[in-house]
Amino acid sequence: MPTRLSNYFLRTLREDPSDAEVTSHRLLVRAGYIRRQAPGIFAWLPLGLRVKGKIEAIIREEMAAAGAHEVHFPALLPREPYEVTGRWEEYGDALFRVKDRKGSDMLLAPTHEEAFTLLVKDLYNSYKDLPLSIYQIQDKYRDEARSRGGLLRGREFTMKDAYSFDHTDAGLDASYQAQRDAYERIFTRLGLEYVIVKADAGAMGGSKSEEFLHPTPVGEDTFVRSAGGYAANVEAFTTVAPPTRSSEKLTPAEVLDTPDSATIEALVERANSAHPRPDGRSWTAADTLKNVVLALTHPDGSRELVVVGLPGDREVDMKRVEVAFGPAEVEPANEADFARLDKLDGHPGLVKGYIGPWSADGAVLGEESTTGIRFLVDPRVVDGTGWITGANVHGKHVFGLVAGRDFQPDGTVEAAEVRAGDPAPDGSGPVELARGMEIGHVFQLGRKYAEALGLKVLDENGKLVTVTMGSYGIGVTRALAVIAELNNDAKGLIWPEAVSPFDVQVIATGRDEVVFDVSEIVVAAIEATGREVLYDDRRKVSPGVKFGDAELIGIPNLVIVGRGAADGIVEFWDRKTGEREQVAVADVAARLG
Amino acid sequence: MPTRLSNYFLRTLREDPSDAEVTSHRLLVRAGYIRRQAPGIFAWLPLGLRVKGKIEAIIREEMAAAGAHEVHFPALLPREPYEVTGRWEEYGDALFRVKDRKGSDMLLAPTHEEAFTLLVKDLYNSYKDLPLSIYQIQDKYRDEARSRGGLLRGREFTMKDAYSFDHTDAGLDASYQAQRDAYERIFTRLGLEYVIVKADAGAMGGSKSEEFLHPTPVGEDTFVRSAGGYAANVEAFTTVAPPTRSSEKLTPAEVLDTPDSATIEALVERANSAHPRPDGRSWTAADTLKNVVLALTHPDGSRELVVVGLPGDREVDMKRVEVAFGPAEVEPANEADFARLDKLDGHPGLVKGYIGPWSADGAVLGEESTTGIRFLVDPRVVDGTGWITGANVHGKHVFGLVAGRDFQPDGTVEAAEVRAGDPAPDGSGPVELARGMEIGHVFQLGRKYAEALGLKVLDENGKLVTVTMGSYGIGVTRALAVIAELNNDAKGLIWPEAVSPFDVQVIATGRDEVVFDVSEIVVAAIEATGREVLYDDRRKVSPGVKFGDAELIGIPNLVIVGRGAADGIVEFWDRKTGEREQVAVADVAARLG
Structure with a gap:
C-alpha cells in the first residue's frame, strides 16, 4: 500500500522559518520533516522519522557486521556513577540535572560510559566473556550554551553509542579497529565524505581518539591536514618545536623605553623606530613574546590565574587552550584578576600591557619566581631563543630576553593558533586548514572508567585484571542534518537513495x-x-x-x-x-x- | 545468520533478584532481558530489546491499519504549554521537572497532549485536513511515589500514545472507535485477555474514557462487571440511588445517650442494647450515617476540609474519592484539622466520634449551615431516609434523623466502596469485583486541550471551530511485563510466538x-x-x-x-x-x- 499524500500528515511551508541558521534546518522544516519544540529540541514528523529510521537501519546492519550487540539504556540515570568518574562535575552546565520526588540527584545522560561499565561488571567476570562490543541507538541530552544550526547541535539528539570491553591492550586495538572500519562503511553508505583526524579525548578521558569529520564550511570544527596524510583537529595538533640553541654568544638583555606600546603592533612599530635591530632587519611580531593571562575555573570551583607566553604573531586559540587545561574552564582574565596581579605579595607585580617573566627586581614568572602563578609557554619558546617582552614597568620592554638564560618557564602549553603552513608533527609536510563537522568519534578510553567503577575480570592465570574500554559514537540526527546540508538545491532537498524517506x-x-x-x-x-x-x-x-x-x-x-x-x-x-x-x-x- | 549464544551478550542468573516483587520482574532479570538502573528505571539487554521490538512492530502495523501516522516527540519539553492546560501543577510530584542552564523550566513529558495539539495547530487550519490520527512510540517519565513490580509501573517507560483530531463530535466518535478497534486487535495478537471498562478521565480531563484491563490478581486496579455486560473500574462506577421517600409519617428525631460509641461497631451494639428498634429488628451498621472528614489539597496549595456522609456499613474508598475530588489530593483529616473543627467560629463544633450534620443548636453541616464546610453524602442518602448519626455532643447520637427533613446535604459524592452484589448502574444486574492491570486507555478528551491552546480550524461554512480530540495510550513495556506474568512456569518464561525474541x-x-x-x-x-x-x-x-x-x-x-x-x-x-x-x-x- 502506498502512502497517499491526500491524507498524509504533512504540510510544506512556502517561507523559510525565521529561526533557521543553516540550510538543513531551513529545508527540513519547510519540507515538513521536523518541527522545533524548544531551543535545540525537535519533533519528528512522518517524513523525518522515515529518514531517521533508514539511517538507523544502516547503522544497525554495520554494528551487527562488527559483532556488536544492541541494548538500550534509560536516559534518566542516577548521579552516583557519574560522581565516581568525576563527570557529574566535569560536564558543568552542559549536564541536565534532575531531582526526583525523594530528592535524589539524577541526570539526563550525555553519554553512557558509566552505565555500560556497570552493566558489564554486573554480568561478566572472566576474560572468556571478552571481547565484547555493545551499543544502543538512543536519545541523549546536552544543555548546550548555544544550540544552533537546527539538528547540527541539538540539546536532545539521537546517538549511536557503542562500547567495547577487552582485557588486553591488543584486544582494545582490535575492537577499536572493528568499530572504526564499521564507521567507514556506514559513512560511505550514507554518502558522507569524511576525514579521520586525530582528536583530543576531552572530558571522556582515555588515550587514543579519532574523529570522523565531514569537510564542510558550516562545520564548527577546524582541522588540519598535510599532503603526506597527517590529519588532526586543531585541538589535537601538536606544535613542532625548533631545536634549542646555545645562548653563549647572545648579548645581555636590556630594558628599553617603549611608551604607548601595550599592543604587539604598537610595540613592533616603536621598536623599529626607536631601537632598530642590530642586524639591520626589521623587528616583527614573531620577535616578541606575548604574555596572556588566563583564568581557569577548576571543577572544584577554585579559580587559578595562569600566564601563557607565545610568539607575538600568534593568537591564543581558546579551543586549544580549553583542551590543554581541561577539565578546567578557561576565560581571559578580567579587570579584577589584573588588579590582583598588580600587587603580588612580596614581588614586583605584573603590569598590564607590559607583562613579562622578568623584571629588574628578579624573576616574576617561571621556575625561579615564587609568585605561585604558573607560566607556560608555546613549544616554540625553546632554550636559547631571545625575545622582546614586557619588563613589568609601564612603558618599558626588555629586549633580548633569552629563554633558559634569563627566564625559566614552568612548562609548555598548546595554546597558539595553528596556521596553514605549520609543519605536521609527523614530518609529513606543511598543513592546510579546513572546517569540518564531527559525524563520528572513536575513543580508546583505556582503563579509566573500569578502574573508577571496579570492572575487573579473571585473566588466563586466574588473576583479576582491570578491563580496558573503547567508546564509539555517531550522532544520528546530526548525520541526517549533514546529509541534508550536502544534498539540496535552490528548490529543496535531494535525498541519496539509501536514506530517502x-x-x-x-x-x-x-x-x-x-x-x-x-x-x-x-x-x-x-x-x-x-x-x-x-x-x-x-x-x-x-x-x-x-x-x-x-x-x-x-x-x-x-x-x-x-x-x-x-x-x-x-x-x-x-x-x-x-x-x-x-x-x-x-x-x-x-x-x- | 543465527545469533550464537557463544558470543551473545547474555548471562542468566541462578538466583532470583532480591528486589523483585512480581514474577515478570524476577524472570526477566534472571533470564537476562532487563537490568534495573534505578528504582523504576531499567536497561534493556539484547533479548529484552527484541521482545519489545516485536510488540512495537505489532502496534505499528495496527496503528497503520487504523490510519494513524507515526511521529516522534522529544521527552524534554518546555513548561509553558503544560502551564496553560494546568497540568504543570496538577501532576504534582509525579512530574520530573528540569531547569536548563538559562533557568527555563522544562519537564520530562508524562504524556504529550499539549505538544501534539500545538503541532497540529502549527500545521493545519481547515476541516479538510481532518480527521487526523497521529501517534508515537516513545519513552515517558512519571516520578511514581512507589515504583514497584518491575516494568509494571516504571518511572521511565515506553508508551504508544496516539491522538486524534476532528472538527465534529461524530468525527471524534469515529476516530475513537478506530483506535478502540485497533486496541482490540493489538491485545488479541499479543495474546492478552482484556476487559474494556468505563473509566474516569482523571487528570486528562475530557468526557468519555475506557480502560483495557487485563484481569489478573497482581493488577493494581479493581473493576466491576455484571453478567449483563456492564464493566467499569471502581473509580468510574456510579451508585444506584434508591427512590426518595416521603418523610410525612416518620417520627421526629431524638437525641439519645450513646456513651463510648465513637466507632460504628460500638454504636450499633449500644443502640441495640439501650435503644432497641421499635419494629423489633436489630439496628445494623447500614442504619447509621458515618461522617468522615477529608482534607483536600487543591492545585493552588489551599487546604479544604470536607465532610462525607455515608452508610455506616461502607468504608470510604480513597481511590474513588480521589477521582471524585480530583485534581485535588485527598487525605483523611489529621488531629490539627479536627482541632479546627472543634471550635467553628459562631457555630457548635464537630465532635470527633460524634460528628453529624445536625445539633440541638441548629444545622452544623449542609445547606442550612454557615460553617462553609461542604457536606457531601453517598447517593444512597436520599430524601426521606432516616439515620442514626452523631449529635455533635460527646457520648450522644441522634436517632431517626431524616435526610431532606432534618438536614440538607450540599450534594452527593461517589466515595463509598463498591461491593460485589451492588447493582450495575445500567440495570444489567449485580456486579462482581475483580482485579486488573491497565494495559490500554482510550479517552475522548473533547475540546479541553484545543481550547486551552487555541487549536481551531475553519469549518465548511468558513467559521472557526475548536477541534475535538482523543488520546489513546498503550504501555508497551507494561504490556511486555503482563505477557511475561501470564506466560511462565516454575522453570522460566514461555513466550507466545508473536513476541518471542x-x-x-x-x-x-x-x-x-x-x-x-x-x-x-x-x-x-x-x-x-x-x-x-x-x-x-x-x-x-x-x-x-x-x-x-x-x-x-x-x-x-x-x-x-x-x-x-x-x-x-x-x-x-x-x-x-x-x-x-x-x-x-x-x-x-x-x-x-
Whole structure:
C-alpha cells in the first residue's frame, strides 16, 4: 500500500522559518520533516522519522557486521556513577540535572560510559566473556550554551553509542579497529565524505581518539591536514618545536623605553623606530613574546590565574587552550584578576600591557619566581631563543630576553593558533586548514572508567585484571542534518537513495479519472519491485504546487502521471538532474531496474 | 545468520533478584532481558530489546491499519504549554521537572497532549485536513511515589500514545472507535485477555474514557462487571440511588445517650442494647450515617476540609474519592484539622466520634449551615431516609434523623466502596469485583486541550471551530511485563510466538563435532523458512545448563541436536507442554510448518 499524500500528515511551508541558521534546518522544516519544540529540541514528523529510521537501519546492519550487540539504556540515570568518574562535575552546565520526588540527584545522560561499565561488571567476570562490543541507538541530552544550526547541535539528539570491553591492550586495538572500519562503511553508505583526524579525548578521558569529520564550511570544527596524510583537529595538533640553541654568544638583555606600546603592533612599530635591530632587519611580531593571562575555573570551583607566553604573531586559540587545561574552564582574565596581579605579595607585580617573566627586581614568572602563578609557554619558546617582552614597568620592554638564560618557564602549553603552513608533527609536510563537522568519534578510553567503577575480570592465570574500554559514537540526527546540508538545491532537498524517506514519488496531475486510474497501476507496478512509494493523489491541488512540493521533499525518483496517461505514457523525472523522460506504463518497473 | 549464544551478550542468573516483587520482574532479570538502573528505571539487554521490538512492530502495523501516522516527540519539553492546560501543577510530584542552564523550566513529558495539539495547530487550519490520527512510540517519565513490580509501573517507560483530531463530535466518535478497534486487535495478537471498562478521565480531563484491563490478581486496579455486560473500574462506577421517600409519617428525631460509641461497631451494639428498634429488628451498621472528614489539597496549595456522609456499613474508598475530588489530593483529616473543627467560629463544633450534620443548636453541616464546610453524602442518602448519626455532643447520637427533613446535604459524592452484589448502574444486574492491570486507555478528551491552546480550524461554512480530540495510550513495556506474568512456569518464561525474541532455539549438546555440524544444517534449514534462530553453540557448557537456560529464556520452539545427530535425528521440544519428539534432520523445516 502506498502512502497517499491526500491524507498524509504533512504540510510544506512556502517561507523559510525565521529561526533557521543553516540550510538543513531551513529545508527540513519547510519540507515538513521536523518541527522545533524548544531551543535545540525537535519533533519528528512522518517524513523525518522515515529518514531517521533508514539511517538507523544502516547503522544497525554495520554494528551487527562488527559483532556488536544492541541494548538500550534509560536516559534518566542516577548521579552516583557519574560522581565516581568525576563527570557529574566535569560536564558543568552542559549536564541536565534532575531531582526526583525523594530528592535524589539524577541526570539526563550525555553519554553512557558509566552505565555500560556497570552493566558489564554486573554480568561478566572472566576474560572468556571478552571481547565484547555493545551499543544502543538512543536519545541523549546536552544543555548546550548555544544550540544552533537546527539538528547540527541539538540539546536532545539521537546517538549511536557503542562500547567495547577487552582485557588486553591488543584486544582494545582490535575492537577499536572493528568499530572504526564499521564507521567507514556506514559513512560511505550514507554518502558522507569524511576525514579521520586525530582528536583530543576531552572530558571522556582515555588515550587514543579519532574523529570522523565531514569537510564542510558550516562545520564548527577546524582541522588540519598535510599532503603526506597527517590529519588532526586543531585541538589535537601538536606544535613542532625548533631545536634549542646555545645562548653563549647572545648579548645581555636590556630594558628599553617603549611608551604607548601595550599592543604587539604598537610595540613592533616603536621598536623599529626607536631601537632598530642590530642586524639591520626589521623587528616583527614573531620577535616578541606575548604574555596572556588566563583564568581557569577548576571543577572544584577554585579559580587559578595562569600566564601563557607565545610568539607575538600568534593568537591564543581558546579551543586549544580549553583542551590543554581541561577539565578546567578557561576565560581571559578580567579587570579584577589584573588588579590582583598588580600587587603580588612580596614581588614586583605584573603590569598590564607590559607583562613579562622578568623584571629588574628578579624573576616574576617561571621556575625561579615564587609568585605561585604558573607560566607556560608555546613549544616554540625553546632554550636559547631571545625575545622582546614586557619588563613589568609601564612603558618599558626588555629586549633580548633569552629563554633558559634569563627566564625559566614552568612548562609548555598548546595554546597558539595553528596556521596553514605549520609543519605536521609527523614530518609529513606543511598543513592546510579546513572546517569540518564531527559525524563520528572513536575513543580508546583505556582503563579509566573500569578502574573508577571496579570492572575487573579473571585473566588466563586466574588473576583479576582491570578491563580496558573503547567508546564509539555517531550522532544520528546530526548525520541526517549533514546529509541534508550536502544534498539540496535552490528548490529543496535531494535525498541519496539509501536514506530517502520513500524510493519513488508518483505524482498524478490533471483532473481526468484516467490519470488516477493509471497512477494506481503505476504505483502497484513500482511496489511490486519492493520499492516504497509516496503517491501524490491530491485532487484539488495544481500540478505546479505538486511539483513544488515534490522538489522540496526531495525524493530522488519522481514519476509524473499526466496528459499522456490515456496513451499509456508517464514521465520519469530525475530530481537531481531535472531530466525528464517518457516511459510506457508497461515499462515502468523495468525502467527502475 | 543465527545469533550464537557463544558470543551473545547474555548471562542468566541462578538466583532470583532480591528486589523483585512480581514474577515478570524476577524472570526477566534472571533470564537476562532487563537490568534495573534505578528504582523504576531499567536497561534493556539484547533479548529484552527484541521482545519489545516485536510488540512495537505489532502496534505499528495496527496503528497503520487504523490510519494513524507515526511521529516522534522529544521527552524534554518546555513548561509553558503544560502551564496553560494546568497540568504543570496538577501532576504534582509525579512530574520530573528540569531547569536548563538559562533557568527555563522544562519537564520530562508524562504524556504529550499539549505538544501534539500545538503541532497540529502549527500545521493545519481547515476541516479538510481532518480527521487526523497521529501517534508515537516513545519513552515517558512519571516520578511514581512507589515504583514497584518491575516494568509494571516504571518511572521511565515506553508508551504508544496516539491522538486524534476532528472538527465534529461524530468525527471524534469515529476516530475513537478506530483506535478502540485497533486496541482490540493489538491485545488479541499479543495474546492478552482484556476487559474494556468505563473509566474516569482523571487528570486528562475530557468526557468519555475506557480502560483495557487485563484481569489478573497482581493488577493494581479493581473493576466491576455484571453478567449483563456492564464493566467499569471502581473509580468510574456510579451508585444506584434508591427512590426518595416521603418523610410525612416518620417520627421526629431524638437525641439519645450513646456513651463510648465513637466507632460504628460500638454504636450499633449500644443502640441495640439501650435503644432497641421499635419494629423489633436489630439496628445494623447500614442504619447509621458515618461522617468522615477529608482534607483536600487543591492545585493552588489551599487546604479544604470536607465532610462525607455515608452508610455506616461502607468504608470510604480513597481511590474513588480521589477521582471524585480530583485534581485535588485527598487525605483523611489529621488531629490539627479536627482541632479546627472543634471550635467553628459562631457555630457548635464537630465532635470527633460524634460528628453529624445536625445539633440541638441548629444545622452544623449542609445547606442550612454557615460553617462553609461542604457536606457531601453517598447517593444512597436520599430524601426521606432516616439515620442514626452523631449529635455533635460527646457520648450522644441522634436517632431517626431524616435526610431532606432534618438536614440538607450540599450534594452527593461517589466515595463509598463498591461491593460485589451492588447493582450495575445500567440495570444489567449485580456486579462482581475483580482485579486488573491497565494495559490500554482510550479517552475522548473533547475540546479541553484545543481550547486551552487555541487549536481551531475553519469549518465548511468558513467559521472557526475548536477541534475535538482523543488520546489513546498503550504501555508497551507494561504490556511486555503482563505477557511475561501470564506466560511462565516454575522453570522460566514461555513466550507466545508473536513476541518471542527468536522463533526457534537450537541447542547443540555433546562433544562430537558431528553434533555441531548437524546443528549448522538444522539452523540453516530453519532460517530458510524465514524464522529467526538463537543457536546455543557453547562448547564447554553441559546439556543440563543449556536446557536450564533454554527453559528460563522461554523461546517456545526448541530443537535439541545431540546423541541422534550422527543418525540424522534431532529432537523437537515444546517449551510449553514439555513434550519431545524425534524428527529427521531432513524433515525439520516441514515439521515447523
